[in-house]
Amino acid sequence: MMHANEYIESLFSFINNSPTPFHAAANGAALLSANGFQRLRETDRWSNLSSGAYYVLRNDASLIAFSLNDRLQQGLPLRMAGAHTDSPGLKVKPNPLQQRQGCVQMGVEVYGGALLAPWFDRDLSLAGRVSWRCRDGHLHCGLIDCKRPVAIIPSLAIHLDREVNSKRSIDKQTDLIPLLMLSNEKASPDFKKLLIDQLVADNPNASEAEVLDFDLFLYDTQPLAQTGWHNEFITGARLDNLLSCHALLHALIRSDNRHNSLIVLNDHEEVGSVSTAGAQGPFLKDILERLIPDPVVRRQTLAGSLFISVDNAHAVHPNFIGKHDPEHLPLLNHGPVVKTNANQRYATNGLTASLFRLFCQRAEIPCQQFVMRNDLACGSTIGPLTAAELGVPTVDIGIPQLAMHSIRETAGRLDGWYLLRVMTAIFAAGDDALRCPEVGLP
Ligand SMILES: [Zn+2]
Known part of the structure; x- marks a missing residue:
């Protein structure tokens, strides 16, 4: 034991x-x-x-x-x-990227009965399963895990919503879109191409892959901890x-x-x-x-x-x-x-x-x-x-x-x-x- x-x-x-x-x-x-x-x-x-x-x-x-x-x-x-x-968590949508005011954002669906408020202002990473076509035309799949913060859902400043502490509600479609990067380009980047580097890092057989689809989730990068004056809690x-x-x-x-x-x-x-x-x-x-x-x-x-x-x-x-x-x-x-x-x-x-x-x-x-x-x-x-x-x-x-x-x-x-x-x-x-x-x- x-x-x-x-x-x-x-x-x-x-x-x-x-x-x-x-x-x-x-x-x-x-x-x-x-x-x-x-x-x-x-x-x-x-x-x-x-x-x-x-x-x-x-x-x-x-x-x-x-x-x-x-x-x-x-x-x-x-x-x-x-x-x-x-x-419960946030799952990446099939065509996730959108660009507004120089910000590239990643659309997500809410998976299960998530408590949404704690998802704001966290260092989020991306992980899940990706499927790709190899040079030989065959379909493969493998797991990826970025393991570093790649996205964040910033809160709205309290100065722009004075009633937030008494009356906050969260619109799942409009309030919860993570920020992925800044860009001066007109069009948003191709999300499947963005995945290639991580895919090859985690799956060396995926070089020259064409990503066809994915099941990807966001997660909090903060690791589990023992918490409390006498370490009586675990959090994560x-x-x-x-x-x-x-x-x-x-x-x-x-x-x-x-x-x-x-x-x-x-x-x-x-x-x-x-x-x-x-x-x-x-x-x-x-x-x-x-x-x-x-x-x-x-x-x-x-x-x-x-x-x-x-x-x-x-x-x-x-x-x-x-x-x-x-x-x-x-x-x-x-x-x-x-x-x-x-x-x-x-x-x-x-x-x-x-x-x-x-x-x-x-x-x-x-x-x-x-x-x-x-x-x-x-x-x-x-x-x-x-x-x-x-x-x-x-x-x-x-x-x-x-x-x-x-x-x-x-x-x-x-x-x-x-x-x-x-x-x-x-x-x-x-x-x-x-x-x-x-x-x-x-
Ligand atoms: Zn359960």
Whole structure:
């Protein structure tokens, strides 16, 4: 088991180097490969996977990894956990560049439910996936990451809007266009040509490339930090939900294949999960069908399995205590939070919550409880979608955090470490510890 300080170092490195879901999936894959996991491709035939450890990517941004023993076809429980690789942000438009008053600006779409105000006055960089045509006429794709500030969205000076602190609203189309460069030319530059230098720097095989298209996002260049008088906080972008992805990857790596375990890291959670690689798409189901081809054995397996859906929860904000139910106030550094909702926005029930609490007790970590106020709408996550798709007992949990969906979020330094410990315990658990008990009938 990693030491707590080692954990922070590993977490910071993973998130700082994963500015987009593509990078998160690639870094996850690299970590798995370095630990003996073998890559499988959906386009190949997988005949008789022997016991061992494997992973599969879909659309370069979602990842499923599993560690199997030779008893997979016997209907024994599967330890399953999921998280998401994407975070709300700004995605570059197809024809992004426009020129006004000597300023070249880059049009962006808002991806997911981003808190927009924190995007102003930040040193923004650009990263994502680019596809290009090579000299030989073939299509290639690769990742780029500028890793330096290349854009900024300057605020309007307070002197030009005296009511900004009391009445500010943000127009997504007109107020949020990043400034990329100054230019005396009449026409705006060709964005695809601008990308070439970075593309070749990150993909040496792309020389003489013609960029055809891209999936690029802006991100804040400020790295994660330990903050607070006693370093009790961690702050940074994408804690929701790369902190959970990191914990699941490391917990799976630490599980030997004594038991069958699987993790799924889905893209597109922040935009509703309906996509080829999202949690409401067929990715996990497709992989399970290939791992356990017999539908009866598969059903037997899933009925006895447990799915832990891991996504961050709202810690109580001391300036806004009234936004929480008074009896459910998750605190930073007080452990993972079990999330419940009577209307099934979370898939947790009393039994799956109890199983998770038992695992927390065994891992000797604290555990908290969240339920939304009745007068506020409840969010959701991949848990209910996966539970509904697969019919697998599910619990929704996650570490508490503040400023969810900000460009810089705040969490407790200990909670990710607690999460890693409980997930490691779950992947090491015997079959009996995983199964929901039944109400005895007369
Ligand atoms: Zn999330």
